[in-house]
Amino acid sequence: MxxxxxxxxxxxxxxxxxxxxxxxxxxxxxxxxxxxxxxxxxxxxxxxxxxxxxEWVPVYSPLPGMGHANNTLMLVSLFLFGVGGTKGTLYPKIRHPMLWGVVVWSVAHLLVNGDQASLVLFGGMGLWALVSMVLINRAEVWVPPTGGRGLKGDAMNVAGTLVLLGVIAMIHAWLGHPVFLGTYS
CATH class of the missing domain: 1.10.287 (Helix Hairpins)
Structure with a gap:
């Protein structure tokens, strides 16, 4: 630990x-x-x-069926990570899309992992992202960006999100944690 x-x-x-x-x-x-x-x-x-x-130290038992919520939230998280890079329709509307992606990633993983190490890792990263947003917001006035690619950027982001989700699923399976077969951790 x-x-x-x-x-x-x-x-x-x-x-x-x-x-x-x-x-x-x-x-x-x-x-x-x-x-x-x-x-x-x-x-x-x-x-x-x-x-x-x-060491696996149980803290709480995840609710049954949360794997599906995890997978859905991971799609949202990965999409948020790409918002700034692809500059789609959400680009000028969401401040800190990558940090929000970390928060969603954190929540998704805490839904399916109830052990001490998961609380430290996923909870710690989620808390870091929230504190980061507060610190940035206090230090800087946000001026929403202009321009972007609109729906073309969104399409690029969806494609990238799906590819990245596939890569992440393969890495999880390689590590012994198949995420689409009902076994989550």
Missing amino acids: IWLILGLALWIGAHFFKRIAPGVRAGMGERGKLLVTVLSLAGVVLMVVGYRAA
Whole structure:
């Protein structure tokens, strides 16, 4: 569990660096971006290793049938991740689409995983995303972006979402967690 917590701390620390010490971060320029990237990647590796190695300690029992809700929420989450990149009709309407995607991802996984490590990982990431939105909103006035691709961007996002969901499902199956066969974790 220590690796999971350390990885989560690295991820959160790296992403809050700009908010906690904006002057220091700005003074680092490109080196600061590289530092955040390296710490974030190290955090992800430690979270994965720590989650997979964590002892299974039950906290609550997920409700039956929540796997379908998980899969549906994952579609929504992945779509939200792509909103900024594909610049569809939601692009000028949703502030922080990637962070909202993390929140939805977190909730989706907490619906089907009731163990301690899942609460730490998925709950921690969801909480990080919510706090990030609050910090950003306090620091910056949002000016909705203009332009975008409209429905063409949405179509691109739907296609990307479906491909990415397939890749994620294959990775989960490879790790022993088939997400479309009724076995969720």
